[in-house]
Amino acid sequence: MPIITVIGLSIALLVAGAVVTETVFGLPGVGNLVVQAVLRRDYPVIQGALLVVAGIYVLINFAVDMLYLAVDPRVRT
Incomplete structure (x- = not known):
């Protein structure tokens, strides 16, 4: 899970x-x-x-959140 966050934020920082x-x-x-x-x-x-x-930036963060749902089903709360 932390790897997905780091990759998503890195991509957003590249755009910025x-x-x-x-x-x-x-x-x-x-x-x-x-x-x-x-x-x-x-x-x-x-x-x-x-x-x-x-x-x-918002769309990338939204995509990261959707990847959380796909990777870990416990996040569905």
Whole structure:
């Protein structure tokens, strides 16, 4: 069970860490878009990007919870 939690949170952190990775290596992507939006103070783009990243994070955590049900039937309480 703890392994599933660690893997799920690691995947979620990879999604959230895209900003740092794309900025360091100069790759085009969502992370670079967020950095440029912050520098330009483009609030709708920042809000939209944060909403997407938060949604992905929630979906990954939900998938981890569903994996708990599949792996261990005692969790059904």
